Amino acid sequence: MGVTVFIGGTVVVEASRDGRTTTSDAVAFSSGRVVALGREASALAESAEAEVVDLDGGTLIPGLGEGHAHPVLGGLEAAGPRVREASDLAGIIAAVAEWKRDNPEAEWIVGASYDATFAPGGRFDARWLDEVTGDTPTVLRAWDYHTAWANSAALAAGGITAATPDPELGRIVRREDGSPLGTLQEAAANDFLAGVAPPFALDARVAAIESATREYAAQGTTWVQDAWVDPADLETYRVAAATGRLHTRVNLALRADPAGWRDQVAEFTAVRDEIRGLGRERLSAETVKFFVDGVIENHTAALTAPYADRPDDRGLPNWTPEELSAAAISFAAAGFQLHLHAIGDAANRLALDALEAVRAQDAPDEVRRGRSGAADRAHVIAHVAMLAPGDAERFARLGAIANFEPYWAQCDAVMRELTIPHIGHDREGWQYLIASVLDGGATVSFGSDWPVTTKDWRPAFSTAVLRRSHLDSDAPAWLPHERITAGAALAAYTTGIARQALAPDRGALAVGMAADAAWLSADPLRVDPASIPEIEVLGTWLAGERIHPLPPAGLGR
Incomplete structure (x- = not known):
């Protein structure tokens, strides 16, 4: 196999959750892996067979992930x-x-x-x-x-x-x-x-996932968690994978039904095994999704105390504590990763309690081991919109991943007009405690919940660092003590996502790691955080194959 060598810019080899980063001035890919860094990589550029990519003063970072989207x-x-x-x-x-x-x-x-x-x-x-x-x-x-x-x-x-x-x-x-x-x-x-409403035709759904993954590839994203997959969606992905219309990796989270989850354990196991059997590297189904509650904006998020504007209403939890724990234990024992949507503070506490119940089972390694062969089948709580005092520290103790959608960590119109009036100013400071969870020692991953909000990681990255919109330089930082460094934000999109993706060989550009990378026009770790949304993505590689921009003949296999 040939070698691709990147020179002429900065290579971010790895970002860690504490904000520290490792860099180099060159990297080489071959056979889908990183094979050299620094002087050794530069030396490979002299080979007649090498493809040399001049970064032109830009920055190569590990391929980015999308921890929660639709x-x-x-x-x-x-x-x-x-x-x-x-x-x-x-x-x-x-x-x-x-x-x-x-x-x-x-x-x-x-x-x-x-x-x-x-x-x-x-x-x-x-x-x-x-x-x-x-x-x-x-x-x-x-x-x-x-x-x-x-x-x-x-x-x-x-x-x-x-x-x-x-x-x-x-x-x-x-x-x-x-x-x-x-x-x-x-x-x-x-x-x-x-x-009641008629479904979209299969060809429209396949076209939708092809368009979506092309757009993800164009922004440097190489792995996507589809966080809500029902049986009707499976054929969409089967066809897209079989016809070469997935342009990123996608992992499917099969939705657990509170009324019928017991039958789903065997059903989902069969689906997962079937997807594995397809042998499509870009498609997996390793995860089960739980909607623990709804959303604050329509008063369906589960709260420990009543809504400020509805004194008799604490929201609409979808699971009882007993059923949630029982389902979580059963799916985890079947080798699934758990992905729990939790918005309200009561829902996050329920989710943490369920993961504590799973941990107490002390499942043997051979049950935990999945497609990656890794014993660390880390479970995920998604959104983590509200945390009551004391709950931020529980993520690290349970080994759980907190998947935040950082674009939401600003005081925008939704926050001002719906969220805060519903929960009250006394609980405003319980929201999107990204720094607190990191400081507690937990893994944080980032996502967008697209199409709820933009799938573009750049404004979301900026928001995580600034705690305000990059478009409003006069706005004060919202809950400024929850700001994080640019290095920690990059880690959430790379090493944090790699742990969520059950992929210990991804998320960094160290020798031996998968050759997933994004070529940026500027270094997001060094520029003014408000200018990060202006950074251009000049190229994207997945396992050493360039997926953006695509070659004229389309994506090969």
């Missing part, structure tokens, strides 16, 4: 009305009207995702959509993907009336007379979208 959902947003681009309620309505005009034969309008701050309390009325959709059933997801907005025709198609009870784990928002307003939350929204 790439199929994100890719499908382009198939419906362009409501994401709307700047107000009128803009959403106009986008839906335009789509209907352009697609007059469509039997349904299905789209995503709208900004829930555009209506008081996030309560959207079916009649607002009726004005432009008429009798065409229409349903839109909110950007939190825990809420949906349906018009009257869609409500009728789903049989939702004043007499319809709320589902066990969801809410139908109602008018004062008890009639459905048009806003559906949690299971009410998810069940409607799964069982």
Whole structure:
């Protein structure tokens, strides 16, 4: 095999969680691995067979990871009305009207995702959509993907009336007379979208994941955690993998059903074994996803004390403590990594308690060992939006990974208009305690939750360091004691992700490691953090193969 040598810039060999970094001035790849650094790598550039990449003063970093996203959902947003681009309620309505005009034969309008701050309390009325959709059933997801907005025709198609009870784990928002307003939350929204609204065709779903992974490759991301996979999604990934349309690695997190998880243990084991048997290096299914609760913005996140603006409401937990622990123990014993969505402080405590129960089982190494062969099958709590005092320190004790979405660690419109009013200023300081979890000795990984917010790691990286938007230089840092260094932020996207990905051979560019890398126009560890979003990604390599920009003939195998 040939050798690719990178010279003429800075090579970040590794970033550690304490912010320290190791660098070199050259690195060489061969057969998908790092084979040399420094002078030894530079010497290999003299070979006639070597491909030499001049970094031109830029920086080569380990390939970045995406610790929590929904790439199929994100890719499908382009198939419906362009409501994401709307700047107000009128803009959403106009986008839906335009789509209907352009697609007059469509039997349904299905789209995503709208900004829930555009209506008081996030309560959207079916009649607002009726004005432009008429009798065409229409349903839109909110950007939190825990809420949906349906018009009257869609409500009728789903049989939702004043007499319809709320589902066990969801809410139908109602008018004062008890009639459905048009806003559906949690299971009410998810069940409607799964069982009433028509699904997107397979070719559209495959195109969505291809588009999403191309975009990830273009930003230097080489591994993605799809954090919500239902049975209907599996064929999408099988086809994408078989036809060469995955442009990054993707690990699937199969969603555990609180009502049927016992049957899923064997079902998911069969799925995992089937995916392993495909032999597609870019696709795996090593993880099980638990929705422990909902989100603060629609009052479904589980809190230990009532919401500030709803004194009788502590949220909507999806699991009892006993069932969550039992399910966690069973899936972990089957060799799965656990990935627990937890937003509210009560949900995070439940998740930590479940992982403590798993740890107490002391499963033997041969059960823990998975595809990577590593005994460290680290479990993940995702979002970690609120932590009550004392819980930040538990992550390290349990060996758990805290997967934060750092772009959320700012006082933006959502925080000001929905989150803080719901939880109260006395608990504002319990949010996104990234530095506290790191200081406790735990592993932190970063993600985006795209399409909830941007998948671009650059503004999120900047936010983790600044605790404010890079676009607002006059804004004070929000909870400034929770800022982290640029080195720690890079570690969360590289070495932290490698541990989450069950891939001890990734996340660094040391000799012997996988040759995953991103070529940047500037060093994110040295520039002004506010300018990190301006850094260009000039190239991306996955196991030594350049995946961005693609060669003219497309991606080879």
